[in-house]
Amino acid sequence: MFALILPAVLVVAALLVGPMVLLARISLNQYSATQLMIEATTAQNYLNAVADPYYRGVMLTTLVMAFICTALTLALGFPAAYRLARMESRWKSLVTVLTLIPLLVGNVVRAAGWLGLLGNDGLINATLRGLGLTSEPLRLVYTPGAVAVGTIAVVLPYMILTLSSVIESIPRAVEEAAANLGASAFTVFRRVVWPLALPGTVAGCVLVFILCMNTYATAVLLGGSQFKMMAPAVYDQFSKGMNWPFGAALAFILLAATLVLTVLGTALLGRRYAR
Amino acid sequence: MGTLLLDGVSKRYGEAVAVDRVDLDIRQGELVALLGPSGCGKTTTLRMVAGFIEPTAGRVVIGGRDVTRLPPYARDTGMVFQSYALFPHMSVADNVGFGLEMRKVARAERDRRVAEALRLVRLDALADRLPRQLSGGQQQRVALARALVVSPAVFLLDEPLSNLDAKLRAEVGLEIRELQKRLGLTTLMVTHDQDEALAMADRLVVMEHGRVLQVGTAEDLYERPANTFVAGFVGRCNLLPGAREGADVFRLTSGAAVPCAPDAAAPGGLLAIRPERIEVAPDPAGAGRLRAMTYLGGRTEYHLDLAGEAIVAVSPTPLPDDPRRRLNAGDPVRITWIPDAARVIPTADAASVTPTPEKSPAR
Ligand SMILES: Nc1ncnc2c1ncn2[C@@H]1O[C@H](COP(=O)(O)OP(=O)(O)OP(=O)(O)O)[C@@H](O)[C@H]1O
Numbered sequence: 001m002f003a004l005i006l007p008a009v010l011v012v013a014a015l016l017v018g019p020m021v022l023l024a025r026i027s028l029n030q031y032s033a034t035q036l037m038i039e040a041t042t043a044q045n046y047l048n049a050v051a052d053p054y055y056r057g058v059m060l061t062t063l064v065m066a067f068i069c070t071a072l073t074l075a076l077g078f079p080a081a082y083r084l085a086r087m088e089s090r091w092k093s094l095v096t097v098l099t100l101i102p103l104l105v106g107n108v109v110r111a112a113g114w115l116g117l118l119g120n121d122g123l124i125n126a127t128l129r130g131l132g133l134t135s136e137p138l139r140l141v142y143t144p145g146a147v148a149v150g151t152i153a154v155v156l157p158y159m160i161l162t163l164s165s166v167i168e169s170i171p172r173a174v175e176e177a178a179a180n181l182g183a184s185a186f187t188v189f190r191r192v193v194w195p196l197a198l199p200g201t202v203a204g205c206v207l208v209f210i211l212c213m214n215t216y217a218t219a220v221l222l223g224g225s226q227f228k229m230m231a232p233a234v235y236d237q238f239s240k241g242m243n244w245p246f247g248a249a250l251a252f253i254l255l256a257a258t259l260v261l262t263v264l265g266t267a268l269l270g271r272r273y274a275r
Numbered sequence: 276m277g278t279l280l281l282d283g284v285s286k287r288y289g290e291a292v293a294v295d296r297v298d299l300d301i302r303q304g305e306l307v308a309l310l311g312p313s314g315c316g317k318t319t320t321l322r323m324v325a326g327f328i329e330p331t332a333g334r335v336v337i338g339g340r341d342v343t344r345l346p347p348y349a350r351d352t353g354m355v356f357q358s359y360a361l362f363p364h365m366s367v368a369d370n371v372g373f374g375l376e377m378r379k380v381a382r383a384e385r386d387r388r389v390a391e392a393l394r395l396v397r398l399d400a401l402a403d404r405l406p407r408q409l410s411g412g413q414q415q416r417v418a419l420a421r422a423l424v425v426s427p428a429v430f431l432l433d434e435p436l437s438n439l440d441a442k443l444r445a446e447v448g449l450e451i452r453e454l455q456k457r458l459g460l461t462t463l464m465v466t467h468d469q470d471e472a473l474a475m476a477d478r479l480v481v482m483e484h485g486r487v488l489q490v491g492t493a494e495d496l497y498e499r500p501a502n503t504f505v506a507g508f509v510g511r512c513n514l515l516p517g518a519r520e521g522a523d524v525f526r527l528t529s530g531a532a533v534p535c536a537p538d539a540a541a542p543g544g545l546l547a548i549r550p551e552r553i554e555v556a557p558d559p560a561g562a563g564r565l566r567a568m569t570y571l572g573g574r575t576e577y578h579l580d581l582a583g584e585a586i587v588a589v590s591p592t593p594l595p596d597d598p599r600r601r602l603n604a605g606d607p608v609r610i611t612w613i614p615d616a617a618r619v620i621p622t623a624d625a626a627s628v629t630p631t632p633e634k635s636p637a638r
């Protein structure tokens with residue numbers, strides 16, 4: 001048994017745990033403008049990050065974006081997942097493939113597509129101007145809204161596929177039994193489908209929340225220079241600031257926040273409906 | 276209040292006809308079983324009554340109210356699903372109480388009725404269990420209690436015994452029948468098991484290809500099948516081609532003359548004779564021949580040949596000193612039956628037989 005998972009364990013250890021340990025070590029080093037990095041064991045980078053209002057703001061932006069995007073993705077994804085799960089077999093595989101297709105296009109390409117649609121010279125603004133409805137372009141891109149739309153578009157397939165596999169495992173007869181006993185469609189959803197789908201809903205939300213917390217390309221390309229989320233901030237420290245210790249500390253703060261919220265959310269929701 | 280009327284109910288899927296102009300009238304407190312081979316439209320019919328499938332034509336009337344266009348939750352039917360379909364995240368008591376909750380029955384009253392329903396199915400000790408902590412038979416009884424507790428106008432059972440093992444099946448079947456009688460529930464049940472249907476139902480509906488072939492009591496169907504399909508489907512039956520020659524004589528196509536029940540309405544066609552109504556005796560001058568004999572413990576089956584016609588007869592296994600015990604394959608035998616045991620059925624293809632008009636039930 002163990003021999004079977006050993007290769008996977010080794011790969012994970014080499015490609016994930018190794019760099020993480022290295023990064024953790026770097027986060028404890030000291031930054032120097034001249035030498036870039038001085039070997040040390042200090043928590044100063046963490047303290048600086050937490051104390052700095054700018055990075056507190058970035059963290060807040062990231063959290064708010066992740067929460068809003070996760071909630072909206074759930075709201076959009078659940079009905080779609082339900083329809084997909086309850087579909088007749090012939091159409092089902094086709095729709096499943098259609099759901100997967102967006103994943104074939106990278107995030108950067110997709111963000112570029114949104115720019116083409118939402119940008120100042122994009123399709124929407126060009127159309128509005130062409131129709132004489134506006135003279136100035138509407139500010140659609142480089143807004144938090146644009147980032148949210150772009151992010152939701154990226155993560156929605158994950159949510160739909162996770163949810164639909166769970167909903168599929170709920171026998172249709174159970175829903176019919178509720179309807180037969182006098183439950184309206186909404187009551188069937190509230191009393192039967194939702195509680196039974198909850199484990200999958202938690203899983204889908206966790207997955208999507210993690211993806212949202214780590215949004216990079218979408219945030220950079222659709223958010224513009226005024227809008228900053230954590231992942232781009234980390235990258236900035238490594239590439240532009242050359243401040244590796246601080247960047248590493250930011251990365252771990254992001255990781256810790258994601259982890260804590262994920263575990264907390266799972267535990268809370270899990271307990272709420274635990275039998 | 277609890278009557279069910281199906282008036283020309285049909286369901287088409289494109290060109291395919293799943294249910295074809297079914298008429299049925301079930302009176303208060305009656306248990307009617309839909310019986311027929313796989314794919315004949317039993318489940319579709321039941322689900323049209325429950326409201327899960329909308330008929331393409333016809334009316335469903337429950338307690339005098341036309342419910343054809345009403346959604347399932349507005350119909351007041353209580354359905355027991357083949358898979359039981361219990362709510363896996365709710366306790367037994369909450370499962371049973373769900374329908375009362377939907378009907379806004381007050382808490383105290385609800386608890387009382389749930390307890391009563393659970394006592395009825397002898398599950399009061401397991402009220403706090405979850406469905407997955409119950410055996411199949413217990414889950415089945417929870418499903419029954421859940422449907423019963425709301426006193427539905429019509430009780431619907433979809434193959435209620437098919438998920439139980441053979442021993443439990445007969446027992447639970449009797450239990451359901453007893454409950455149904457005691458509570459006076461108007462019931463429509465689906466089964467493809469004729470023994471189940473014969474044992475439980477007041478009346479049976481034999482269906483084929485979406486159409487009703489005959490409606491009647493177990494005795495009606497067994498003794499007076501309307502056509503060859505019913506004769507062959509309900510119990511075993513020998514069907515011998517030929518024509519009536521006198522009041523009580525039937526001439527087989529193969530030449531032999533055999534006795535038959537006098538019935539002016541049936542001049543020719545097939546002679547239907549049940550295996551257990553046939554007497555077999557060793558007789559060197561007999562017209563029949565024994566092809567094989569199968570010893571089945573309490574019963575013995577005789578595979579016979581009468582002038583080229585294959586006939587099956589069944590009898591209680593004779594005592595050891597009975598001459599029939601010493602029969603061998605190829606021996607000549609005498610094959611007899613009393614005229615009333617053999618009925619002449621018109622030879623029409625079962626599918627083209629017009630359904631017998633249902634006898635208007637006494638009210
Ligand atoms: N959704 C559907 N689309 C097309 N045809 C269907 C559909 N549902 C049922 N049918 C057809 O309708 C006919 C009747 O089906 P139904 O399920 O009522 O049969 P049944 O008598 O319950 O059979 P069984 O004993 O196997 O359960 C079948 O021929 C079936 O193939």
Ligand SMILES: [Mg+2]
Pocket residue numbers: 317318319
């Ligand atoms: Mg069926």
